[in-house]
Amino acid sequence: MTGGSTPGSMEPLRLALSRYLPSQDILIQPEELRPFESDGLTAYRQVPGLVVLPETEQQVQAILRTCHEFNVPVVARGHGTGLSGGALPHGQGVLLSLARLNSILFLDPLARTARVQPGVRNLAISDAAAASGLYYAPDPSSQIACSIGGNVAENSGGVHCLKYGLTVHNVLRVRMVTLEGEILELGSEALDSPGYDLLALVTGSEGLLGVVTEVTVRLLPRPVTARAILAAFDDVEKAGAAVARIIAQGIIPAGLEMMDGPAIRAAEAFVKAGYPVTAEALLICESDGTPEEVESEMGRLRALLDDSGALETRLSVNEAERLKFWAGRKAAFPAVGRLAPDYYCIDGTIPRRSLGQVLKRIYALSHEYGQEVCNVFHAGDGNLHPLILFDASKPGELEQTEAFAARILELCVEVGGTITGEHGVGVEKIDQMCVQFGVNELHAFHGIKSVFDPSGLLNPGKAIPLLHRCAELGRMHVHHNHVPHPELPRF
Amino acid sequence: MEHVLAEMQEKIRHAHAVGMSLRIVGGESKAFWVCPDAQEILTVSGYSGIVDYEPSELVVTVRAGTRLAELEALLSENGQMLPFEPPHFGPHATLGGTLACGLSGPRRFAVGSARDFVLGVRILDGLGNDLSFGGRVIKNVAGFDVSRLMVGSLGSLGLMTEASLKVLPKPVCEITLEWPLSESEAIGLTNRWAGMPLPVSATSFEGGRLRVRLSGSEAGVMSAASKLGGDKVDSGEEWWRSLREQTAPWFHTGKPLWRLSVNSCSPPLGLSGSVLVEWGGALRWVASDHLPAQLYKTAQDHGGHAQLFRGGDTAHPKGSPLPPVLRKINRKIKQQFDPKSIFNPGIPSWL
């Protein structure tokens, strides 16, 4: 997957675009295009036909209109941290970077909202709001780098989403430009708006419906205090059961994360967070709120964890220790990255009651494929992130890893879960969409796509598979026991 | 239950084939607000029951015809609740009707609305196709979020047959406090409090009186109460119920009742007639004879929209119009799901 456009084929488009953008903001030379060839999923690479770096919404609008006129595909890109290849360029298309639309336009401390451009980094919003005692709650681990536009496109989550919700719960309004250049304002300053809930529909739509040019987010008051508790277990099933018990007891921790033995040892070797390296599972559980609330919740949590068979529970005594508890979890991906040349991150979500069982089946698969897996994940949400270790330079290993990953995702669907909790479908999980959904649902998705983008030029080939692709894969999902279109032959 | 589903599906297929309109009916509890005029009635209340509920999952899957009261009782037995505190407006309210109307009660201010808690839906579209979107897990980004699109669509896109919802533990402790204040003082104060880490779960202002509900752990609620001052209201629970259900005398003035959803910081709107403020300033109920156009304009000037809620033509309910580009998209969405416009003709007002 390299290549790209034939020399000169993008020239007429470049010329047309240069009416709206200074020439240095249109990249066309191979060495300038190279940095954009992949997002966070580097297994897929494709050099774009050209890259545009607009600085205003009017420029975005003009670019989209021009691409529509030239019938050229467009892929929007925030900061390229996506993990499903959503921002993978099109070889004959335009890569539209929103990175330069990066201003915080207005922060209203009394209304607790911030109106920002799409290229603003997630963490920059919380930094700007800090002076008012506020913050933006959804906190993907990539928050220092990822853009709010990308967050809206992926409906991103983070470690605090169990209590504070995902992107969709924290966005009030989005301005978006369609491929035909129309500006849509979805949502409002109020808590609800007339019309179908297009704001929800667009959140998580992976850049297929329009290009987000402005986002108004809801800000929350910063909790006065936070404390964390570490609990070590000798068995993942016990830790999984403890997670279910915490929730069943009516506690919604601010964070409830889990790491398994291999991940604990990798993280400890990397950052020395003081994790018990002989444990097979570790829970990190955070409580936030007023000192009184945190005190009472910590007491209940500790008792529950002890009672669930924890080998050891440790409460953070100060802010430095709390951050240390988190340091290992936050550095888990790079820590695992040191164990092998490559790792492949999976993002399935399952009902919490299946945690232990699914982890054991992943271990069995790991044995079957002869590939090591580390698990670090959002246990409170049931959102797994198995990391499969491999070496892409060895012939066939990437393909085998993908096959292994597909088995894990199908396992997630089998236990009543989903193929992606927060990273999106992108190009990566497009075939598993055929397992998750039936023909009628996929047809409805294509219908929605055609409402916003009838020409199908925005981010083609991502997120929603073509029906014939599913049929060819023989992966057609039988739904509620009804075979769709029984009159058609199967192949 | 499968035969009930099959019957509904058959009815839709027939309606689609002959071009007949259908009015989807749950418990008729919201007919005072929206009550489309259609050739035939399609009753969903027969399709009821809990499909799946495991309290430790914080997820419940329910057939749409299930009575809201029954669902809430079950959750309550397990110390849980529907966080958005939906109004029932009558004993027969169903979950399907609740989601189709997309209405949320006093706690919406603190935790989110009906759509925020919907994780998945199963629908019959305008062709009678049985479709499932979303799922029964808390995080799911596979495919477009059609589940949330259904919430508040007033049955115009399809018949919801089943929904999965996220539920939350009930707060251990709740108290209500009140202060005598002016409307603008109350709006200013509730907005400032919302920016502070306080467990405020509902607010109301009417007749020169601000009421605030605190919810959470005993320790958290008590410390917030001592910080805020005010007088304790003993009948707090009844008050929030009467507000949610609109049984409080304020709602029955004989004048048309308008619902204005606006920027929470908007000052008093300056409309004649009486006003009741909820959601920390973001929701203003206005009982008045103003012309719709004036209410639409006022709401728009304050970043929001207005709907006529009681006392209007229920077959053609009134509400702020959409800008033309959005109206076009809304109509195309309707066309995708219900190409022959068989469901609930005449509503929603924005089409």
Ligand SMILES: Cc1cc2nc3c(=O)[nH]c(=O)nc-3n(C[C@H](O)[C@H](O)[C@H](O)COP(=O)(O)OP(=O)(O)OC[C@H]3O[C@@H](n4cnc5c(N)ncnc54)[C@H](O)[C@@H]3O)c2cc1C
């Ligand atoms: C180390 C690491 C940790 C991560 N942790 C998390 C996590 O905890 N939780 C989580 O949810 N994700 C996580 N991610 C994934 C990723 O950071 C998120 O998906 C993020 O929202 C992507 O933002 P971005 O700006 O990098 O978007 P990009 O990667 O540039 O784009 C992502 C998708 O959004 C589209 N898009 C981008 N901007 C726009 C726009 N303005 N308008 C329309 N479409 C647009 C693109 O076309 C693409 O489909 C992680 C990634 C990494 C590398």
